Structure formats: C-alpha cells, structure tokens
Amino acid sequence: MTTDTPTTAAPYGTPETPRVAVRGEARLEFDPEIARIGVTVSARGTDRRSALEDLTRRNSTVLELIKSYGEAVEKLETGAFSITPELTRHGRGERVRAYYGRVHITTELTDFTALGELTTRLADLELTRVDGPWWALRPDSPAHGEARRQAVKEAVQRAREYAEALGARLAALVELADLGAENAVPYGMPQAPGMRMAAYGGAESAEAAPALDLEPQRQTVYAQVNARFTMTPPQL
Numbered sequence: 001m002t003t004d005t006p007t008t009a010a011p012y013g014t015p016e017t018p019r020v021a022v023r024g025e026a027r028l029e030f031d032p033e034i035a036r037i038g039v040t041v042s043a044r045g046t047d048r049r050s051a052l053e054d055l056t057r058r059n060s061t062v063l064e065l066i067k068s069y070g071e072a073v074e075k076l077e078t079g080a081f082s083i084t085p086e087l088t089r090h091g092r093g094e095r096v097r098a099y100y101g102r103v104h105i106t107t108e109l110t111d112f113t114a115l116g117e118l119t120t121r122l123a124d125l126e127l128t129r130v131d132g133p134w135w136a137l138r139p140d141s142p143a144h145g146e147a148r149r150q151a152v153k154e155a156v157q158r159a160r161e162y163a164e165a166l167g168a169r170l171a172a173l174v175e176l177a178d179l180g181a182e183n184a185v186p187y188g189m190p191q192a193p194g195m196r197m198a199a200y201g202g203a204e205s206a207e208a209a210p211a212l213d214l215e216p217q218r219q220t221v222y223a224q225v226n227a228r229f230t231m232t233p234p235q236l
Contacts, residue, residue: 013230015233016233017171017230017231017233018168018230018231018233018234019174019230019231020159020162020228020229020230021226022155022158022162022226022227022228023155023158023224023225024151024152024153024154024155024156024226025151025154025222025223026148026154026223026224027147027221028221029218029219030141030219030221031218031219032135032137032218032219033110033137033138034074034108034109034110034137034138035108035109035115035134035135036106036108036109036133036134036135036136037106037109037115037118037130037132037133037134038104038106039062039104039106039107039122039129039131040103040105040128040129040130040131041055041058041059041102041103041105041127041128042058042100042101042129043055043101043102044098044099044100044101044127045098045099045101046097046099047099048083048085050099051083051098051101052083052099055083055101055103058126058128059078059103059105062105062122063076065121065122065125066105066107069109069114071110071111072114072115072118073109074109075107076105076106076107076108077105079103080104081101081102081104082101082102083101084102085099085100086098112214112216116211116212117212119133119212119214135217137219143219144223146221147221147223148178148223151224151225155176155226155227159227159229159231163232163234166234166235166236167234167236168231168233168234168235170229170230170231171230171232172229173227173228174228174229174230175226175228176226176227177227178225179224179226
C-alpha cells in the first residue's frame, strides 16, 4: 500500500523555471488637499457660573466665525470640554480660588486662501489659542493609488533587468505582496510642529490683524511591494 504525498512547488523555483524576487518602492510628493487647525477657547472666573458664561460666549463666537467661511470649511468638530476649580495655595480648607474652563475645537479647510485669514482672525479673539496648520491628504486620495501603481511598475522593471542580465526574460507573476508600507502620517495628525498663536487681551482689537501668508507643505506618499516572478532558463 502506498500513500501519495502531496507535492508543493519549490519555493525558490527550478532550473527550468527559476524565480526572481524583488521589491518595488515609490516615494512621490503631492500638494496637500486639506489643512487642519486646532482652536482652544479659555475662560476664567471667580465662580463657576461666570466662567461657564464667558466660555459659552467665546465658544459661540469661534464657531460662528468658522462657519462664516462656508464651503471652505469641510469639517468642524468640538472635542474635549473642561471646567476646573483652582484651590487656594494656603489654608487648611478646600477653598476654590477660581474656575478655569476650556473647549477644544478642530476644523479642516480645503480653501487655503481663506486659511491664513481665518487663523489670524481666530488668534485675534479673546483668550483663544490656535495650533496648526497641519497639512494632509485625504485617506481616499488618488495620490495613494498612484504611489502603489508606481511601486508595482518599479518592481516589474527591476525584475526584468535582473532577468535580462542573465540572458532570460520574465515568464509569469507568482506573487505580489502589499506590505502596507505607506509611511504617510495618519490622517489628521501633525507632520511637523506648526504655528501656535494665542490671544490674551480683554476686548477684541479695533483694527483687524493682517492675514497670514501660509505656504502649503508638500506631502510625501511612500509605497512598497514585494513581487516574485518566474523567468525563462538563463543563458549562463
């Protein structure tokens, strides 16, 4: 009685059908598609009610200003909110000296012409801090697909050059492995430290500050694939 042992393909090919394994890479630069800024609105009062009232008023002013830019604003979100009591440093009792309130807002813009004006106007508001901008591509941007296609083309070209160096030619694709190696910064996260502006004055200045001239930061998209091919017998 005999048992048939399943045969598997040789992982490294055979003399009749050699294999060549290569890595294809692409690193391309694209103009950003969106810009993100973070806004922190603050308030301080001797009692909780006054701190909340000031925070609510300033928060509404910020939201109305951002919404006034219409279609230039693609996303507007309110994040963390906090109201924190500050205790007196001296004395045995837990006496509250003041209350601090904060609201964090994030917004994304697609119109970079309006971005400089908006950031300046926000930073000119009372007790308002602005962080950013952070430039980015959308997760579904065609730039990612272009980088992947370029990586595959580079892998095919590299494998063809190896085969030609041996007097052979590529015969078939055996495997194409996506390593998921795009090293772009995750969507919405900062690539590098951006500007930071804060206003601490009492009333809004009578004369508007000039708009900032912001230059968009080019985005690098990186793609990497592993590819295996069979080729005709080499001419050694």
